[in-house]
Amino acid sequence: MRAEKLLVCFYIMLLIRIQSWSSLLPISYSATVRYLPGFQGPLPFEMETGYVGVGESEYVQLFYYFIKSSSENPEEDPLLLWLTGGPGCSALSGLLYEIGPLHFVVKEYNGSLPNLVVNIQSWTQMASIIFVDSPVGTGFSYSTSSQGYQTGDFKASKDLYQFLTKWMIDHPEFLENHFYVAGDSYSGKIVPLVAKEISDGNEAGSELFINLKGYILGNPVTDPVFDSNKLVPFAHGMGLISNELYESVKRSCGENYVQIDPTNVLCWEDMQSFYKCISGLNQAHILEPFCTFASPIPKEVVGDRRSLRQSYSDQFLHDPQPPIPEVGCRTYAYYLAQFWANDYSVRNALHIHKGSIGKWQRCHHSLPYSYEIQNNIQYHLYLSKRVYRSLIYSDDHDMIVPFLGTEAWIKSLNYSIIDEWRSWIVNGQIGGYTRTYSNHMTFTTVKGGGHTAPQYKPKECFAMLKRWISEEPL
Structure with missing residues (x-):
């Protein structure tokens, strides 16, 4: 009888402890999104949003958007983890302006919710993509502890690896799919490091084996x-x-x-x-x-x-209260995003934790972030030795990260050229120029593009990825 009472007391104490923990730490979860304010009718693709807690106490809650491939055989398509640059720029930048299945209808804001339309050149037609708000403090990602917001290149990379392993545990149907880490701009520093974390985990015999096949970088910041x-x-x-x-x-x-x-x-x-x-x-x-x-x-x-x-x-540079751009400017779509993402109905549809963040910002440039990786060429060499495929693309009219710089650091890896410099064609026109190296690295330019490529040349970038992901010549 005494033992039974002790057992009951133990369970009561455990329940109290769990309840006290849950009041401090949000539970990681995911939810299906079938409708989005601003888009007419049900979404013509499978979308999921959610949070994954990372770190020892899971104070950091990384928010993500997952879009399942809309091809005829999504189960066989690769899975991409997409990281937007900044650091501190929301994953919505990649989803709504670059490679995702939706775009804003760009017209003068009149006080009503901005509208969304389907992007016919979305990369989700050939791959399932996880768009992550990383590092913490970006987009809808947040921390329940002030210390959790202290981050940098290495911590952000480790958080992403932990995010991915937990996400995979919750989505075991994707464990056998070919997996690629991808991103652009400042993510040029982070993507190779995340790929290394995955590779090291696989080699160390991690309980969760991630089927890493390579990585993809666009307009990548690499070495000053x-x-x-x-x-x-x-x-x-x-x-x-x-x-x-x-x-x-x-x-x-x-x-x-x-x-x-x-x-x-x-x-x-x-x-x-x-x-x-x-x-x-x-x-x-x-x-x-x-x-x-x-x-x-x-x-x-x-x-x-x-x-x-x-x-x-x-x-x-960004002004705390920048002037409103003209409707004809490409940046007007950035202006519209703040009205959409800060709308209550949108946050409700995306299943955002209430009170988790204040005003949503497309790019949060005041993050307490440590720029720890000055040169990440060593990580490219590391991954090359393990024979991972890589696609590095640059736009020939981008002056933020000039293609000449990207071309130069790739040359410094000292791998031999197996496919000499040549043009690649899209619909009878030159889409850019490319070269392939013996370390399974493909470098390509996107003709007429800017920072970042899919915003300016979506048709060419769609063709580029489709050929590369299928291991066909560009």
Whole structure:
């Protein structure tokens, strides 16, 4: 009798303890989304949203959108984990502006909820995609502890690996699907590290084996020496600076435009002239007009460093209350997102935890984030030795991360070329140029594109991924 009473007491105490924990820690969960405000009728694809708790105490709750492949055989299609750059830019950027199945109808805001339409070039026609708000503090992801918001390159990568393993446990039907880590812009720093975490876990005999096949990077931030040092030759090749200035700055700076000697007066003067020449351009796409509400040099490139490049770009950086862009500007769709994502009916449809965040921001540039990886080329070498496939694509009109810089760091890996530089065709037209290396890495440019590629060239990017994911030549 005494033993039974003790057992009852034990269960009561355990129930109280669980209830006290649950009041502090939200339970990770997922929910199906069949309708979205702004879109007419039921969604023509399978969508799920949810949170996954990560970290020792699961204070950090990473929010995600999952879109199942809408092909005829979704069970056989690959699974992608998509990471938007920033750091701190919401996964909705990838979902609504780049590769997801919905786009905004861009028209002047009149106080009503912005409308959504189907994106006929969505990558979800050939792959299932998990869009994650990462790192914590991005989009709808949040922490129940103030310490949880302290993050950086390494912690964000480990959180994502833990997120993925927990998500896979809840979705075991995808364990055998080919898996790829993908992302663009600042995610160029994070994607290879997450891929390494997965690879190391598999090699260590983790209870959960993830069928990693490779990774995909678009307009990737990789290394400041390669990325920024190619800004000057890129500008010269595009006719943005004179031959005289180009030759002068090469001589005075010794072709080193990143770590400038403070005593080198000639170099500083030449670089001042250089930035004056490019300061009025839309650096995301040099042929498009500069519009407000978006930064041509976002924090993902500048980071927390003061530099000569930044001093000439401050006038273009995000403003706490930026002017409203013109309807004809590409950035007007960014303006519409704040009205949509902050609407109560939208948050309710997405199953957002009430009170978890305040105002939703497309890009949260004031995150307490540590930029710990200056150069991640070592991770590309690591993954190459394990024979993972990789697709690296750049846009030839992107001046934020010039394609010349990406081309240069790939060359520094010192792998032999197995498919020489050539054009690739979409609907009878050149979509870009490509080259393949012996480490199973494909580098390609997207002709006429900007930062980031699918926003500017969705048809070409759709064809590019479809061929690569099927292991066909571009």
